[in-house]
Amino acid sequence: MEAGQPLTGIDNHLIFEISSMSILLSNITKKFGTFTALDHVSLEIPEGELVALLGPSGCGKTTLLRIIAGLEHTGEGRVLLNRKDITDQDVSHRGIGFVFQHYALFRHMTVFDNVAFGLRVKPRRSRPTETEIAKKVHALLELVQLDWLHDRFPDQLSGGQRQRIALARALAVEPSVLLLDEPFGALDASVRKDLRQWLRNLHHELNVTSIFVTHDQEEAMEVASQVVVLNHGRIEQQGSPSEIYDHPANAFVSRFIGQTNVFELDEHDSEWLQSSGLIFTAREGKVAHIRPHDIEIEKSIDNSGAAATLKDWQHLGALIRIELIKNGFNGSDATLYAEMPNDQFKRLQLNKGDKVDLRIRQAHWFH
């Protein structure tokens, strides 16, 4: 079976008693030597959410994840799980499932033994019997649709299979929180797409509070119910994917989430934008960020919009990305991008070099 197919119909509630927990991070500051990886980060994650920590590399997102797991000392600040302070608790006592970017499967153990590990190292009092362990491991392997691989070794598996085994292993101890460090980072594009969907379904089914780290905004938007955007060790914005996309809190978030055209307003641009029909009354700053799909294109007939020249276009599946040139201040050219559905673009019957008029529906304003 491949990832992406619907999950098997086994009743997980019989096997798993995952009690989802909320996470509260208060004022976390972490320094590595003189480098500040996290700068007074406070974050609240309600139980049952699937949260993406999103940011460029070096923004501190993995450090934050490792601090929640207890794999990294907190530095300053507190970590609370279900309102209980666990800052000084050892990683092995936190009851957290951690999935590593490069899977970190035990290479000398079979798939079965890997998944059973967390159960077998439990203290004798709470350790299940071997038959109970076997039952649970097989149920977990069925959950990740890989029970047929139970006697293989990790180096006999593909990347996507390893990732799912790593997930099954983390789930075996019934963690109250599931943490995933760039879970799809090392996979092929097509496998990644399947696994994203699969992770969403799995989360829907188990409902365990989950946090995953990614630098891919598309992945964050697609999988997560909440997105936390980090930059330079600070939280730039937290919200649902649509909130983040439609109402970016600042210029960084706007640039990082999806493509955007940036106009730093001088007189020339200001005039040009006004001619595009953009309403200026709502403006709050000097810099306008305009999403490609907020630009409408018409063949130039009466110069009723902002003037530009069509330079080129690329197919992005259902959408076409159109490269436009507009005259900038003192004669220099500026490139901007618009996006529209394929068939709409065909109807316009445009050629390279055509003069076009632009109408801009809306912009986000930043200082």
Place this chain on the structure above:
Amino acid sequence: MNAIAPPLINIKNIEKPYRQQALQDPDWVRWSLIAIAVGFIFLFICLPLGLVIFQAFSKGIAAYWSALSQPDTLSALKLTLLTALITVPLNTVFGVSAAWAITRFDFKGKSILTTLIDLPFSVSPVISGLIFVLLFGAQGWFGGLLLEHDIKVIFAVPGIILATLFVTFPFVARQLIPLMQEMGNQEEEAALSLGAGGWKTFWAVTLPNIKWALLYGVLLCNARAMGEFGAVSVVSGHIRGVTNTLPLHVEVSYNDYDIIGAFAGASILAALAIVTLILKTALEWKQANR
């Protein structure tokens, strides 16, 4: 045109000689290189080894046996085994902890520690022995203190063990450090996150991953512990039947024109070396075929 035209030249026929020409040296280069290598190995390894055995048995098996069963030889063998029995486990523990410390923790002076581990390799064994004489000898730093408490280190078994410990220290650590560096510590972190304690993580995850390299290091360490001459020679005092290890016994016997005794002792050392070599090859083979 539907049919594919047959190739003018059969590729199969030209491929092999072509490859030989492109990737291999001319025959005379190959054969002379092989001859040099084999000749060298025969002249400098097989011939001396054969000579040791030939000399040991030159007066017959009875003479060989009686040379071996002399009390001095037996006590030298015992001391050699005792030394190895003490130093190898100690250096295994030291080596694992040093490798662990260097690959798993960040601390000041880490690079100095890494260099220091190699020190016994770069220092002449004689100097290594002298260090202990200077420390624990009658005129040494702790000499007076030891004399007061009537503890003998130099010209006694403790000195031999200390010198061997020093000389064989790098073997285990040297084998483990590159491996553990390459492996990283994610598997251990995974074990910890699954609820395993530090000790359990070591036994269930770290040790199985490093066991072949560890065994290899132990084997090399053992070979050196049994064969060490220079450092031990300085601290031993060559007291027959008391502080003579097997290598020292061989030298003493040889100097006494006891050819059979010297070569009988040497044949045991050679046998130990060969056993080590076979085990080492087996380990390498096993490691490669895992």
